[in-house]
Amino acid sequence: MKAFFVLMILGLGCAASAEKPDAAAAAAAAAAAERARKEVITNEPEEGIVIEERELGMFERIDPEKTLFTPTRAVPLVENLGYGWRLKVDTDRPSVVVRHEVHMPEAPESWVALSPGSIVSEDRKSVSSTEELKVKQGNLFQYWYFTKGDPEGVYVMRAFINDRLVGEFMFKVERPFPERVQDFLASEWTELSICAVVGSVDHRVTGTCVKLERESAKGPVSYSLPLGEAAPANATVKEEDLEELYSEARAAAKAAYEHRHPLEVLQDVPLGRAWEMLKSGAIKFERTDVEVLMIRGKNAKGAVELMDCGPFARLDTTIQRLFQTKAVEMNREQQQKVLGVDLQAWKRS
Known part of the structure; x- marks a missing residue:
């Protein structure tokens, strides 16, 4: 699968520490609450950004300067067909930093054309990337292309702004x-x-x-x-x-x-x-x-x-x-x- 984007990844270090049982339980509960907070889709991930609409769709290259976005709920598995999402945003900013993920039902034959810094999961079923997307006519777009060896099945795409979930798209991919x-x-x-x-x-x-x-x-x-x-x-x-x-x-x-x-x-x-x-x-x-x-x-x-x-x-x-x-x-x-x-x-x- 190809992904076309410029990547910016922030590295995070982790360290283990011994804690008392109560403190450890409290920390685990707090971490779970924070994860739950992040998993709820929000329309206002940070000040100055409001998500007004979310759409899954196909992206077709009409000419070198224009790509047609077509909303859909079903995506055919066709090599070089683009698929992804659109977020309509209310913001004065020219660009927004977005972390986006793709989760496949099985590992693809290969992850093609990933920018440096992309994080592929250990089971090779998922990839996560962070990018500064330009706001184009009030919209943020992100899409990928199918390549040979991409699997059929249920896909999930997710988008985060300020580490808050702003879009989740689950869809079935099948042969035409x-x-x-x-x-x-x-x-x-x-x-x-x-x-x-x-x-x-x-x-x-x-x-x-x-x-x-x-x-x-x-x-x-x-x-x-x-x-x-x-x-x-x-x-x-x-x-x-x-x-x-x-x-x-x-x-x-x-x-x-x-x-x-x-x-x-x-x-x-x-x-x-x-x-x-x-x-x-x-x-x-x-x-x-x-x-x-x-x-x-x-x-x-x-x-x-x-x-x-x-x-x-x-x-x-x-x-x-x-x-x-x-x-x-x-x-x-x-x-x-x-x-x-x-x-x-x-x-x-």
Whole structure:
């Protein structure tokens, strides 16, 4: 993983001393209280600095002079993709000294391009650095780049000012959505459900879904229709129909992933900022429709659930044609059962 920053590290020396039990207990309690104080996220770490907003996001280099920051709650593991945080600050200072940390679920293959003075933990899962960050249009930014060998899993980033915690960001890092979809479709799955769901501004949610089952990778594939329609008795799926379904599911996954700014963006940012991003074109989002691709199933590794949103056109019509079904207006119970989420309540929030 690469980190781009100028580093300033203050060295601290420690010395052990013998203390009476009561004094030692009191010192330990005081130290614990101080740690607890520091672990609480504060908006005013010191006089003259107020933290107004915190955002996790991706950083994309548009040109040598400009980097685009996109708020997000999910970060794909893509080599050379930047990820990090933004702090909106109210301060008259031109720069602020910030200590920042990255904690990975596993040690990366290597820590690349760390400035002198960076502190890597003994288990090599974490790095801590201190830097004087410039205040740019009322914001502090810090980001890193994924490199070969960085792990998947839950990451945590933390930011400190004046040794006070001012931001903590926990997020899941996974390989890009289309790759995970392809891996599951190519696996020896025993259950596979594919749903294409559309939600509109009037809070109507319609879906087209099919559920496939088989006992082995070479066995016959049967299907059912999860939204209440009756499938033909002993209905099976032809090999060529299965391949066409796979192809359209992969295309839908690719389209959803390449939709640069998914629905979560508008939920992650203040309303005013969301409108600014919409008007500037930074967010390419259809304000009238939300399209959701849900793939669920089971294979030798256990249960799998894959979901993303974005524009895709043919998957629902392909399912309808291949399995002689139609789009169904989904009630809340069906949404919870098929998607695990109530889109009507979600869109109203």
